[in-house]
Amino acid sequence: TTHYLFIVVVGCNSTLLTINAGDYIFYTDWAWTSFVVFSISQSTMLVVGAIYYMLFTGVPGTATYYATIMTIYTWVAKGAWFALGYPYDFIVVPVWIPSAMLLDLTYWATRRNKHAAIIVGGSLVGLSLPIFNMINLLLVKDPLEMAFKYPRPTLPPYMTPIEPQVGKFYNSPVALGSGAGAVLSVPIAALGAKLNTW
16 A cells, blocks of 8 residues: 555655656747747756656556646646636646656566666657657647737747847757757756665
8 A cells, every 4th residue: 555655645745846847838839939949948857757656666567657747637727727718729748648757667578677668768768759849839720810819918038039049040940949958858868767776
């Protein structure tokens, strides 16, 4: 009983960890602007939280459990905005579960080898999470119309207009999001595993 109770605590704590890592919801009015921020913060925190707690529990399904709780939490938030009079498409629920399943599968397939889970699983999450969410956002109908018709009371700080840096960066949110997510997930997860050994 204590073992399963601990997994419940893991899911709740990990959810708070992920929420505080950055925006965990795609609001239609700035979904594409927040895509890179979301990809970096969420892929990193999914791997950090899942690896950290998987090493405690030893249960390969911990990451998927964690992602499922996050998904439910976001659907509740979506319902709250809908109740306030915003349209159904105003919030897009992010896709965490498939990436978390890849992490769990890596942990299970490598016979619970924490180093393989960090390197292989972390890379899979960093590469897959932005792709899944890019597909998810493409399904939204006319986000610009939604943005002008239903403005939110506050504006996130990274919505402030800046001069474009032409030629300095490869102008693709998928490439930037997946690359940054994959690169950052592995060393930060390794740090989490190192802290766990202390």
